Amino acid sequence: MIGQSAERKNKKVKAKTTYGISNTSQSIRRRLREIPLFVREKHLSSVIDKNYFRLHMLFYVLIALVVIVGLTYKKWLHPIFAILLGCFIVGIPCGASPSKIIAWISTGFGEMLGSIGLIVLLGSMVGILLERSGAAASMAAFLVGISGKKNAQLALMLTGSAVGIPVFCDSGFILLAPLAKRVAHTAKQPAFKMLLGLAGGLYTTHNLIPPTPGPVAAIANLGVQEVWSSIFLLGIPVSLASIGAVYVLLKVLPSKNLVAEDHLVVVDQEGLQMPPWKACIPIVLPIMLIAMGNVTIVSLDTQKGLLYESMAFFSKPLAALGVSYFVSLLLFAPALKDGLVRIIPDSMHQAAPVLFLTGAGGALGYVIKSCGLEQSISNLADIGLAKGPLLLIFAFLLTAMLKTAQGSSTAAIIISSAILQPFLILAGYSSPIQVSLLVLALGAGAMVVSHTNDSYYWVIKEFSGLRKSSDTYEFTWISLVQGLASLFAVLILYAILI
Numbered sequence: 001m002i003g004q005s006a007e008r009k010n011k012k013v014k015a016k017t018t019y020g021i022s023n024t025s026q027s028i029r030r031r032l033r034e035i036p037l038f039v040r041e042k043h044l045s046s047v048i049d050k051n052y053f054r055l056h057m058l059f060y061v062l063i064a065l066v067v068i069v070g071l072t073y074k075k076w077l078h079p080i081f082a083i084l085l086g087c088f089i090v091g092i093p094c095g096a097s098p099s100k101i102i103a104w105i106s107t108g109f110g111e112m113l114g115s116i117g118l119i120v121l122l123g124s125m126v127g128i129l130l131e132r133s134g135a136a137a138s139m140a141a142f143l144v145g146i147s148g149k150k151n152a153q154l155a156l157m158l159t160g161s162a163v164g165i166p167v168f169c170d171s172g173f174i175l176l177a178p179l180a181k182r183v184a185h186t187a188k189q190p191a192f193k194m195l196l197g198l199a200g201g202l203y204t205t206h207n208l209i210p211p212t213p214g215p216v217a218a219i220a221n222l223g224v225q226e227v228w229s230s231i232f233l234l235g236i237p238v239s240l241a242s243i244g245a246v247y248v249l250l251k252v253l254p255s256k257n258l259v260a261e262d263h264l265v266v267v268d269q270e271g272l273q274m275p276p277w278k279a280c281i282p283i284v285l286p287i288m289l290i291a292m293g294n295v296t297i298v299s300l301d302t303q304k305g306l307l308y309e310s311m312a313f314f315s316k317p318l319a320a321l322g323v324s325y326f327v328s329l330l331l332f333a334p335a336l337k338d339g340l341v342r343i344i345p346d347s348m349h350q351a352a353p354v355l356f357l358t359g360a361g362g363a364l365g366y367v368i369k370s371c372g373l374e375q376s377i378s379n380l381a382d383i384g385l386a387k388g389p390l391l392l393i394f395a396f397l398l399t400a401m402l403k404t405a406q407g408s409s410t411a412a413i414i415i416s417s418a419i420l421q422p423f424l425i426l427a428g429y430s431s432p433i434q435v436s437l438l439v440l441a442l443g444a445g446a447m448v449v450s451h452t453n454d455s456y457y458w459v460i461k462e463f464s465g466l467r468k469s470s471d472t473y474e475f476t477w478i479s480l481v482q483g484l485a486s487l488f489a490v491l492i493l494y495a496i497l498i
Helices: 002-019 026-034 037-042 051-073 079-094 097-135 137-146 152-163 170-186 191-208 211-222 225-252 274-301 306-314 317-370 378-382 389-405 410-419 433-444 455-464 469-497
Strands: none
Touching: 002 455, 002 469, 026 137, 051 079, 051 211, 051 389, 051 410, 079 097, 079 317, 097 137, 097 211, 097 274, 097 317, 137 152, 137 170, 137 274, 152 170, 152 191, 152 225, 152 389, 170 191, 170 410, 170 455, 191 225, 191 410, 191 433, 191 455, 191 469, 211 225, 211 410, 211 433, 225 433, 225 469, 274 306, 274 317, 306 317, 317 410, 389 433, 389 469, 410 433, 433 469, 455 469
């Protein structure tokens, strides 16, 4: 009798361990299985074994990613609609009705555009002002002038990285390609290498440093608006690592001239007479306002007053970029002449695709969060697969896969950051430095790789004047090296600072 009693007790303990339910009667388990999976996860998480749900939830997200990548890679569907389709692929199997998913999409889309819509538009407006007033060309000429002929290639790369912060890399390359050809002719160096160096510099900061759309969208998706200044500061050494890797690679490449002769020398002096300090103000001003505001908020946290409230206002990215735009108008309006009225319409035209993509990414992220992905991935955090530097590597690989498949760096960062948002708390990413490094890891992945489905790839080909389309594949290898070098720098910073 005693032995049988002990055996029955052991069976109950085993059943409790196996199913994770205190009462193992068949009737209760049957009733639990009749409850929709989504409701069970939300309301009965303490009594239901989550392993089944976890596997299926991650599987649904994986299917959504495959569908998004496949449809955009084959150009069967625009990325915006592919992402919205992914919302249903994730939501329906989790037990949500189509009408509920529509409500989630509307909420996520609206919240995302509400948080960064004006920021992206103002950033685009400042960039166009810099481009059309000649301020960007003035900065480029100044950096190249102080470097001398020997270091002209490095100067062009640094020029590209500086211009790539406020100006889209496509527009920046179109703007500065004539300058790169002129410098190559003066320094008697291959124009091909000069142009690739310029392209690499623009590509670096376009993916790493706000206020470019990718990093801005990642900040909004992750819900950490206070990390702007830390991303900028940490992004400097990461950008330098990327630029340094490109510089070394270009030194190794053979000195061949792949640029057609009629594209080699372009003389365009417009904008070069503007003082370089004046041209830099729209870039430096918002960064200084955000950094000074954050320092003031921390130092005067217990002594709130007019100074505190003023700096708290100007530390907001929207306010800082707004100030930068109006200062740019005062500085550059005379140079724009009749073109001033076109700034806002052209900025809206440039920013609209990015905003719609960003909103769709926000919708996908909201659906994933509403379905309880943070519960489904908690086991990864428990065993250490979503903690520390491993999360940075995973973020890099996920973004690189999306970038390579569908071509848009911004879309890759938006989708990846939306998926990774639930990982933050579980992975212990609570400090601004940790979150900033995660955003930089996403930017590093968004560089890998630029090829024929990337608009920037074709901009480089057309405005470089390359004789053959296949010659542009040199930049594909450069983008791979840039991404890996940036990830390596991010991991080193994590090891030092965390």
